[in-house]
Amino acid sequence: MSDAARKPIEIFIDADACPVKDEAYKVAARYGLKTWVVANAFMTIPASPLIERVVVEAGPDVADDWIAEHVAPGDVVVTNDIPLAERTLNAGGAAIAPNGRPFTRDSIGSAIAQRALMEQLRSTGDILGGPKPFDRNDRSRFLQALDEAIVRERRKSGR
Numbered sequence: 682m683s684d685a686a687r688k689p690i691e692i693f694i695d696a697d698a699c700p701v702k703d704e705a706y707k708v709a710a711r712y713g714l715k716t717w718v719v720a721n722a723f724m725t726i727p728a729s730p731l732i733e734r735v736v737v738e739a740g741p742d743v744a745d746d747w748i749a750e751h752v753a754p755g756d757v758v759v760t761n762d763i764p765l766a767e768r769t770l771n772a773g774g775a776a777i778a779p780n781g782r783p784f785t786r787d788s789i790g791s792a793i794a795q796r797a798l799m800e801q802l803r804s805t806g807d808i809l810g811g812p813k814p815f816d817r818n819d820r821s822r823f824l825q826a827l828d829e830a831i832v833r834e835r836r837k838s839g840r
Contacts, residue, residue: 688755689715690834692827693748695760696720700815701779701823705759706732708827712835717751719744755834757827775830780815781822783830 692709694702696718706727709716718726719735721744726734737743745765752758754773760766766776766784776784 688753690831690838691753691756692716693752693756693758694718695744695748695758695762695765696724697722697744698761699759699779701759701820704820704824705827708824708831712831714831717748719748755838757830757834759823759827775834777823777826777830779823780819781824781826783826 690712692705692714694705694716696702697720699705702718702724706716706729709731710729714731716732717735718724718732719737721737721739723736724734726732735747737747742764745760745762745768748758748760748765749768749772752769752772752774756769756772756774758765758769758774758776759779760769760776761778763784766778769776770784770786778784
């Protein structure tokens with residue numbers, strides 16, 4: 682059995698602007714999974730031996746880099762950051778946006794292209810708004826997507 686198959690699944694939360702940390706903690710607790718809360722600033726986390734806070738230096742992509750360096754096959758990353766999602770997929774992990782949208786090998790290329798297009802449109806002033814407000818349905822979709830990702834990764838690895 683490989684080391685990856687023996688290593689328990691872990692959850693990594695790109696936490697600086699994550700609206701579903703509490704939901705992720707609950708799902709992780711149900712499965713008994715270690716959860717890493719990675720941010721550029723101190724955050725309060727629940728008192729649990731399964732939840733660990735990692736405060737990284739301020740700067741672009743510092744939290745993303747820490748997560749990408751630690752994620753292993755079968756782990757799950759919660760992030761809105763498309764490049765981090767791609768790095769997670771390349772490492773063999775699963776990536777889920779806080780609104781419940783799973784990033785997959787089939788969808789990541791178009792997500793990166795759309796991100797580049799939207800950056801270009803914003804830079805020219807053609808688009809001034811951001812994404813729609815986060816709502817209860819997004820939270821519900823996230824809970825379902827996280828649960829499905831954990832079950833899928835456990836089946837794949839026998840963990």
